[in-house]
Amino acid sequence: MKKNVLIIGAGGVAHVAAHKCAMHNDVLGDICIASRTQSKCDAIIESVLRKNHLKDTAKKLYSRAVDALDIPALVALIQDTKSEIVLNLGQSYVNMSVLEACIETGAVYMDTAIHEEPDKVCENPPWYENYEWKRKERCAERGVTAILGAGFDPGVVNAWCALAQQKYFDTIDTIDILDVNAGSHGKYFATNFDPEINFREFKKVWTWDERQWKLQKVHSIRMDYDFPVVGSCPVYLTGHDELHSLSKNIDANSIRFWMGFGDHYLNVFSVLTNLGMTSEKPVRLPDGTEVVPLKVLKALLPDPSSLAPGYTGKTCIGNFISGMKDGQKREIFIYNTCDHAECYQEVEAQAISYTAGVPAAAAAILVARGDWDVKHMVNVEELDPAPFIELLDQIGLPTEVEEKPLAFVPPAIAALDSVD
Known part of the structure; x- marks a missing residue:
């Protein structure tokens, strides 16, 4: 102990x-x-x-x-x-x-x-x-x-992959990890966790596809998914931590990560990026002071913890997994939903x-x-x-498993070549 x-x-x-x-x-x-x-x-x-x-x-x-x-x-x-x-x-x-x-x-x-x-x-x-x-x-x-x-991602979603491999599938073809926040914090623009780390994720999209690493453009591949509780939301192919261990430890042809972004978020992010504000490279000001734009941006944006009191809506994070079980094709969505207001009330x-x-x-x-x-x-x-x-x-984080009716078709990104 x-x-x-x-x-x-x-x-x-x-x-x-x-x-x-x-x-x-x-x-x-x-x-x-x-x-x-x-x-x-x-x-x-x-x-x-x-x-x-x-x-x-x-x-x-x-x-x-x-x-x-x-x-x-x-x-x-x-x-x-x-x-x-x-x-x-x-x-x-x-x-x-x-x-x-x-x-x-x-x-x-x-x-x-x-x-x-x-x-x-x-x-x-x-x-x-x-x-x-x-x-x-x-x-x-x-x-x-x-x-x-x-x-959670990484973490719980990894455990769900292990559970799927142990219990729900004999062989796994694809794992699509989907993360969406259908909530509102009332601010013009904010990130839900450390802005500096958040924006550093959006430099390249490394994805594990057909048992090889492929590099795609940021926010270039979208699909819409009808999530339990929160409904239909757009999600974009994104690089993420868990892919880098799951590609080694889970026997699947493709493991991909998708994150939800609204149009407003993408527009603001695009402007900030085009202005150079999401860069981690230091720049020198006319007076000789050296600053990192991304750190300046972090200082300007709301502290993620400050969003909690007024946050409304829910999150949904889940793994859509397809493969074979007992000679039959199977597809499941294993997921959790979480309510912002209930979280604030509790902790x-x-x-x-x-x-x-x-x-x-x-x-x-x-x-x-x-x-x-x-x-x-x-x-x-x-x-x-x-x-x-x-x-x-x-x-506080119950897992739900939804058997899918073999109707979900994710984008055929496996056919895409890597891009610079």
Whole structure:
């Protein structure tokens, strides 16, 4: 049994994870929230206490300040707090430093997004081979559990792929991961999570198609899908973290990711991109000051966590999977829907943060119980999906499975050649 959780980061996802960990601190033990700005951690603690979510009041819930790029400081923090589970919910630039600290101390490592370097975007696939998977051998040698991508996408969608392979299909042809937010935050323009990381995703579209990587133009391939609860929404072929491990670990001909965008979002994004505001490359101003346009844009846009109080509507994330079972063609949609207002009422966060933060807490609980404490590095689809999905059903993210009538036809992108 592992005890005591250290949460790195103080954004929207960390906020939700802290609430859910506190609600299960009888299993998880003491909880420390740490980030560069300690006041943000304290605000999360105030929210947890305000909602009366600290299940065992004898356990500690406290904050610390730390630079998550400083490995010795992280090591000291893990040791001082006696944390055996580290939830890395900070910016993806810190993944490798937090992972290194966990390897050194023997603490369990978990994150919800792939590592990135500030000066590199959309590197050659598979992305996990560039950084995380290079540490596999060291994790195994030291018996360190490292669970990569334990959010929703990546995370829950990966577990659904494993479940489909185990239970619903003998062979899988295509997996289309569909993510749509049919909600309104009332702002002129905003992103639902870190704008800097969000916009860096939209530089290239790497997709796994007919068992090879293909490069497509951003927002160039669209389809409309009739989602449960939220109805028909447009989604666009997009590159995403989970494709890069699923292509290795799930036996499927094509695995693709689609994200929903409205016309207004696309128009604003196009203008910002054409003006150079989404660039990660530094520019020098006439007075000699050097700035990164994307960081300036992030500073100008609303903080995603600030959207929560007025957010209305729902999200739907699901895997449309086609293949064969018992000699017959089969198609299913395995999904979850989440309500922004209900999330705010429960944990004072919006649904995008909720869907990423709850799975991270669930993964921590599974490790603490011993179900997922595997002593080496894995992506979520390499673990038994049953206890994860069962626990999520109990703590706020129920899974639904819809048998499809063999009528859904995704765009035939398999016939397209790669583009520059």
